[in-house]
Amino acid sequence: MTPNAASAGPSRRSLLASTAVAAAAVAGGMPLLTACGDSGGGSRGGTTSGKDAKKLLPSYVANNVVAPDIPARNGSAAGFTRGLDLAGLKTSVPKKLGKGGKVSVMAPFWGSPPKQDNPYYRAMNDVVGADVVWQNQDGNTYDQKLGAVLASSSIPDVVVIPGWNMGGKIPSAIISKFADLGPYLSGDGAKEYPNLAAIPTDAWQRSIFGGKLRGLPMPAAYVTNIVPLYRKDLFDKEGYEVPRSADEFMALAKEITNARAKRWACGDMKWTAFNAFGVLSGSEKPLGWGLVDGKLVNRVETQEYLEALEWTRKLFAAGYVHPDFELGKSASTDPGPKFAAGEFLIYNNDISQWYGRTAEQANQNPDFKVSGMDVFGHDGGSPTLWATQPANIFAFVSKKASESVVRDVLALANVTAAPYGTKEYMLTNYGVEGTHYTLKNGVPVKTDQGNNEVINAYVMIASPAPTLAHPDFPDVTRAQVEWQQRMGAFTRKSPFYGMQITEPARWTNLSNDFEQLEDDIVRGHKKIGDMQQAVSDWRTKGGDKLRDWYRKILDENGSAAG
Template identity: 25%
Template structure:
């Protein structure tokens, strides 16, 4: 598809040619990973924080049960039960079952998608005892009634703010600042992965460091350069006039500066800016920074939490490599597993049925994906040792 429909940007963005677009040139090598396919540059990167998903909740809600933390899964289950009261329409967890399961498998010490074995072969998360144990625990949570009952709920952050939902899974630690738009006095806590049984060392899945890239359809050179100039502007780094305008709008209308020089969105800005900012940043963006204007507590707390997460963080060892099979059938066979996963968690299927759907996943592309990733595996990728579960 790229070869047939989109512009090869290698002549414009490789070597010294990229210096014509200094904001793009300033992006880290890691941010270009998804934009490079078969040795060619196909678009402008969209950098993101390299930190992966975390569970967050209101400090006011969780302090009732000793905080958003636990020494093991049993203690966490007790806290979830205490925070759930259907009669008062209060529930401990959002109904994003797959995201919650992701958190659980981290407590069980599961790999970040793929584990590198001693013999340099790969084992997928779906094939591990950790995934099966996570299914069992998630099903236990559902049976206990701790999930919000409406899977179509859309205003989860608002329900976190008002206490009707205790916790949700967000894209990363730095998302805590987004809750301030709902309530400037709302303090959000981040759950640091804990040991499922008191003996297992938990894991934390790092993200990719980029959410993709913006490709240009084939056209004349003048138009390509115009578009590159546009994404170069959109990639202006933190601290620049362009960054301020894109992310905060017009001074006096959308934002004002506080006594410390921080741009603070006005009431009108809170209506006008976030949607436009989000749309622009999904086309192209600079390297992300940890910045919460007017709320230094959020910045400091997030930074301190990220340091803790790095102590047991793992990257997906296949990052930066390409599987043709994954591109063709990966989403399809993943959906097959996830549909069964949701059925198991919600009690419509038994945990034992995961074995059958796993066989189908492997036969319809999983094993082929493994072979393709193994052929390109970074020789420096660390071995991941799966830990026994009590």
């Protein structure tokens, strides 16, 4: 995985890591992508829902310490647009809840970890009331280290596991190696940790593994995080109108493209095509199943899936796609510079890039303006969008941890889950004022020391409800949240939304080749017929049996579809 770099022809797995880094580095905790797909042993995994789940879940108590400027709606994040006033920051953790013990934490880390005894770590530990000792591991190879550690008899007190690392035997290891936090957090137990009680219930639902509440979640907005980003400044200059159907997009792409002038319309728009044609989510295996006339159908079996691929293929075939995407360059290729240069005017990527592109061009290109197109229904009507998962990264506590250590971990999570606008949030995300950041016109700006020390660590333990906050670009914050709210109005929840499902090991690799085949088809290297054959093979090799297995889960647990 390559953090901090978006793919020219992006894959879910590469984008997951880059988005996690964006979340750790940008104020507000950007929405994260979901897991690439769970796999492992067990017949039912963590599919507890309904009445059984309610017994396990923490009582939800909204956090009213700070009111957002734009309240969450339709599954969106909450938005904060105003500048910060350090003197007016609220306190969400009035007293230390830690028991003063030592807590070892293993988590993925992108970059060079700072020394353990640094001012940021000391300040955080002081607020928590515990001595947190970090065992940071390279995020790019984290799955290898994770497997080795979980197979050993010596496990740190806390292990952070992103959803995209939950392959192979990891799900069964989670169930066998990590503690049930239910005795501490279920029901009113969470009220002892108010910031944890304020985490949305859907995120806690996702934290049930093997019938027990085991994870401390990093919540995410469930509205699709894939935005068709476009150069609004150039659209305004040329008089281009934002398309409202697949045909209008194709006509606009033809109008924009002039290869001789080194200008193309767009990047690889496959993800937007899936949304425009109403294809079930491909971000995690369970979300790829939907009910059609009472029958459980996988996304790859639908006509909409083939139509989305064919439409994307036509974009490539007509020469409207920038050559970098045509070549399918690796995940290390950042589309930013050529997007900024105007070589292409539209590309789809994580919503965090709306702010990221704006911030990086603010000084060198003041006329530059990026915006996000509303996802259009392919026929010009309203789109049918599918919810992503409400939590995607989790921290787990070792079964061997004493009650005192568990309490220290919960005290730690209660600090890191503090909402935007609190002293604890500022400390977790920016460090110590004057040492790690300064405030300029209400905007926190990290110092070199802050950039070296306040990264990738404490933010991985637990997070507040999804938040977008960019006081340096309040218009971007408002636009992002309002985009989520509009798209949220068209978003439905598929049958297995919010469930933590572990597929049996025998079907682990059943759909591994589909993403590559998709990319080959849209680039003209393979044909739609090749996909139809692949789907037929998928059915006979286990897809139909997997359908029956999911049907049993659905019958036993009920549907989350909405």
